[in-house]
Amino acid sequence: MNSPAPQTRKHVVIIGSGFGGLFAAQRLRKSDVDVTLIAKTTHHLFQPMLYQVATGIVAEGEIAPATRVVLRKQKNTKVIMGDVFNIDLANKTVTSRFLERITQTPYDSLIIAAGADQSYFGNDQFAEYAPGMKTIDHALELRGRILGAFEQAELSTDPDERARLLTFVVVGAGPTGVELAGQIAEMSDKTLKGAFRNIDPTEARVILLDAAPAVLPPFGPKLGEKAARRLEKLGVEVQLNAMVIDLDYDGLVVKEKDGTTRRIESQCKVWSAGVQASPLGKQLAEQSGVGLDRAGRVQVEPDLSIPGHPEVFVVGDMMAVDGVPGVAQGAIQGGRYAADAIKAELKGHTPDQRKPFSYYDKGSMATISRFSAVMQVPIPGTKKKFETEGYFAWLGWLALHLVYLVGFRNRLNTLVNWFFAFTTRGRSQLAVTEQQVYARTAIGQLSELEKKSTTQAELDAAGDGHAGDSAGRDGAGEKVDQKGVKDTSPAAEAG
Ligand SMILES: Cc1cc2nc3c(=O)[nH]c(=O)nc-3n(C[C@H](O)[C@H](O)[C@H](O)COP(=O)(O)OP(=O)(O)OC[C@H]3O[C@@H](n4cnc5c(N)ncnc54)[C@H](O)[C@@H]3O)c2cc1C
Numbered sequence: 001m002n003s004p005a006p007q008t009r010k011h012v013v014i015i016g017s018g019f020g021g022l023f024a025a026q027r028l029r030k031s032d033v034d035v036t037l038i039a040k041t042t043h044h045l046f047q048p049m050l051y052q053v054a055t056g057i058v059a060e061g062e063i064a065p066a067t068r069v070v071l072r073k074q075k076n077t078k079v080i081m082g083d084v085f086n087i088d089l090a091n092k093t094v095t096s097r098f099l100e101r102i103t104q105t106p107y108d109s110l111i112i113a114a115g116a117d118q119s120y121f122g123n124d125q126f127a128e129y130a131p132g133m134k135t136i137d138h139a140l141e142l143r144g145r146i147l148g149a150f151e152q153a154e155l156s157t158d159p160d161e162r163a164r165l166l167t168f169v170v171v172g173a174g175p176t177g178v179e180l181a182g183q184i185a186e187m188s189d190k191t192l193k194g195a196f197r198n199i200d201p202t203e204a205r206v207i208l209l210d211a212a213p214a215v216l217p218p219f220g221p222k223l224g225e226k227a228a229r230r231l232e233k234l235g236v237e238v239q240l241n242a243m244v245i246d247l248d249y250d251g252l253v254v255k256e257k258d259g260t261t262r263r264i265e266s267q268c269k270v271w272s273a274g275v276q277a278s279p280l281g282k283q284l285a286e287q288s289g290v291g292l293d294r295a296g297r298v299q300v301e302p303d304l305s306i307p308g309h310p311e312v313f314v315v316g317d318m319m320a321v322d323g324v325p326g327v328a329q330g331a332i333q334g335g336r337y338a339a340d341a342i343k344a345e346l347k348g349h350t351p352d353q354r355k356p357f358s359y360y361d362k363g364s365m366a367t368i369s370r371f372s373a374v375m376q377v378p379i380p381g382t383k384k385k386f387e388t389e390g391y392f393a394w395l396g397w398l399a400l401h402l403v404y405l406v407g408f409r410n411r412l413n414t415l416v417n418w419f420f421a422f423t424t425r426g427r428s429q430l431a432v433t434e435q436q437v438y439a440r441t442a443i444g445q446l447s448e449l450e451k452k453s454t455t456q457a458e459l460d461a462a463g464d465g466h467a468g469d470s471a472g473r474d475g476a477g478e479k480v481d482q483k484g485v486k487d488t489s490p491a492a493e494a495g
Contacts, residue, residue, distance in 0.1 A: 009034050012342055013094055013107035015084050015280070017044045017067040019328045020113030020316030022406075024335030029074050031343050036105055038096050040083040042066055045136065046405055048328065049414075051176060053139035055146070055183040056191070056427035058417045060136045062410045070406055080105075084114070087280060089287045089309055109311045109345075111338045112280060113331065116317035119274035119295065126247040130169075130269035133176050142270055144437035146184060147430065149268045150204075154196045160265070164250060166204040167266040171244055171252075172273030173210035174217070175366035178227055180270060181208040182369040185234040190425035206236045207264065209254065210273070211243035216366060216374065218325065219387075223374040226389045230368045275326060277318045284314065293320040302356035304338055310351035313338035324359045328404065333359055365397045370422050373397045 010033045014021045017039035025037050043064035052058045068079040082096025082103055087110070095104045118132030131138050131145075146168065153165035168188075170181045185206045192201035208231060214221060215228040215238060228238045239254070246253035251265040277296035285292050290306040291299040297320035300306060304313045304321070315338055316331030324330045337357045344354070363377035363385075375393035377386045398418065405411050421427055 010108045010342070010346070011036065011106065012109045012111065013038065013105055014111045014113065015039070015094065016113035016115060016316070017041065017079070018047075018113060018115050018316065019331035020115070020318075020335040021111065022067065022070065022335070023332045024111045024113065024315065024339045025071060025074070025077055027336045027339035028076070028342065031076070031339075032346055033076060033109075033342065035074075035077040036107075037067065037071070037077060037079045038082050038084055038094065038105065039067060039079070040081070040096075041135070042068070042081060043136070044070060044406055046401075047134070048401060049405075050133055050136075050139045051179040051183055053136065053429070054133065054142040054180065055187050056143060056429040057183070057421045058414055059429050060140065062414050062417070063405065064136055065407045065410060084280060087112070087283050087287075089284070089312065092311070107311075109313075109342045111313045111315060111335065111342075112278075112284075112318060113314075113316045113335055114278035114280050114318055115331075116275040116277045116295070116297075116326065118271055119276035120271065121274055123247070126244070126271060129247055129249055130171060130252075130271040132271050133180065140432075140436040142268075143430075144432040145268045145270075146187070147432050148437055150188075150192065150196065150199070150201060152267070153199045155198075162199065163205075164265040165267050166199065166201075167207065167264065167268075168204060169207045169209060169252060169264060169266045169269045171209050171269065171271050173208050173212065173215040173238070173240070174272060175364075176272040177208055177210070178216060178231065179367055180272060181206050181236045182231060182234060182367070182372075185231075185236050186369055186425075187427065189235065191427050191430075207239060207266070208236050209239045209242050209244065211241065213240050215240070218364065219366070219374055219376055223376065223387055223389055227366070227368055227374055230372050230389075234369055275317065281314070281318055284312070288312075295320075303341060303351065303354040304334055304357050305351070313341070321357065321359070325364075327364065329362055330359060333357075365393065365400065367394060367397050370394075370425075 012028060012033050012035045014025050014035065014037045017037060021037060021039065022044045025035055028035050044067050046063040049058060049063045053060050053063060071077050071079060080103065082098045084094050084096045086095040093104050093106050094110065095102060118134055120126045131141055133139065149165045153162045156162045156165060168184050170177045188201045188204040214224045216224045231238055241257040242254045244252050245255045245261065247269065250267065251263055252269060253261055253263050255261050275295055281292055281296050281298045284290055284298055284306055288306045288308055293299060298306065298314040298318055299320045300314050304315055304319060306312050306314060315334030317326045319334060334357065341354050361378050363375065365373055365375045367373040371391050371394050373394040374389040375396050379386055402411050402414065405414060417428055
């Protein structure tokens with residue numbers, strides 16, 4: 001068993017390597033603290049470009065650099081992989097799982113940036129047939145489903161089956177749905193044109209559905225209307241006021257505003273409607289009494305902390321703050337604010353001296369297709385917004401997304417791929433593997449088994465050595481490293 005080195009510096013634990021977590025960690029780069037970033041993925045994911053991975057424009061590595069490589073020069077920071085399943089506010093520890101390893105990490109300050117998942121509004125069974133668009137796995141699986149549908153249609157001789165295979169339905173007409181529908185239409189119409197012998201890919205139907213009466217509701221009626229018209233020009237069928245009430249392998253059932261229902265036969269469906277914040281928020285609510293909104297977001301204090309725990313911050317898609325949308329800038333600014341609050345404490349500031357978090361709205365954008373996007377930017381000093389759509393908005397989207405992509409090489413690769421895709425209509429990332437298409441069911445079964453194997457006894461074992469302890473104290477059968485991180489895996493116990 002390792003003995004911990006006496007811990008003199010404050011230990012900041014960050015959960016999540018998305019926009020909130022990574023930018024918080026980077027803000028602490030030169031601070032006199034030790035930082036441990038725990039995330040269940042090895043990478044920092046640039047979600048705004050996931051649809052480009054799904055539709056073969058860019059490779060997954062270009063939008064998902066390895067977090068530990070991004071932070072390798074930041075000597076005060078270590079990255080550990082793990083799915084955090086327990087936050088203990090009283091004892092100031094978080095417990096995570098990676099395969100069979102259970103690791104307990106004590107903290108002095110905690111920044112929780114675990115993001116949000118897709119919400120199926122109580123119909124979680126839909127996920128099996130209509131994956132969301134939140135992770136690299138989702139994007140690769142969708143790429144496999146889209147291309148797989150074309151391949152099956154090429155082999156089919158039954159006209160009804162072919163029609164079903166060549167009908168693509170995107171549920172949710174927010175930015176992600178609009179971007180996906182536009183790209184599936186362009187891919188069918190341009191990239192795949194002439195590549196099959198028995199089917200004509202340009203005859204594929206792409207349907208964008210939403211229960212709401214508008215496309216891109218946050219952008220207002222004018223831009224929403226323009227986006228809808230542009231999509232229709234691309235051949236996308238925009239169906240509004242249409243609520244999905246059932247969904248299965250072969251299609252979905254939609255309820256219209258007047259109560260009538262209809263069925264759409266479609267093999268390839270994707271869900272981009274609604275979000276549900278990380279379930280870690282529920283644990284915080286149970287332990288601190290903090291409220292959650294309908295999407296499970298934590299109703300944080302003005303300084304993004306939770307009641308009675310000024311050392312615990314919740315940022316990004318997990319926080320509910322009036323006027324702050326669930327976008328990358330909200331997470332980046334929240335993560336940096338929390339890091340600054342921790343840095344201020346090192347200088348002797350107390351939590352009651354913190355200024356409330358204030359969000360600076362830099363505007364919003366969404367692409368529709370090649371050369372077409374919508375953009376909305378606040379006009380400084382007024383409550384008005386400058387709105388535009390078309391080519392210049394599209395150029396603005398490209399420039400901004402390049403700036404925020406992490407890593408010089410990723411930017412260069414992306415630029416080359418964009419040039420290729422937008423000038424020739426070709427896409428360099430159309431490979432699909434069997435694993436991408438079929439592995440999700442197996443992974444789902446595996447994680448169910450893993451969850452079952454984390455018994456309460458294991459949790460108690462992880463917690464025993466720590467109840468009431470200060471950071472860094474070790475317990476029997478646990479490895480504790482210099483930051484007080486304990487590994488209670490069987491391997492550690494054997495060692
Ligand atoms: C498809 C798509 C397109 C988008 N497009 C745009 C756009 O164009 N512009 C824009 O501004 N915003 C866009 N957004 C929204 C934006 O990406 C999010 O608001 C932002 O990523 C939120 O950052 P976050 O740090 O809160 O969460 P995330 O970026 O989601 O990061 C969460 C992190 O927490 C980790 N994690 C989760 N649970 C656990 C756990 N239990 N244990 C350990 N780690 C955990 C995850 O692995 C991940 O690293 C888009 C989102 C999606 C899904």
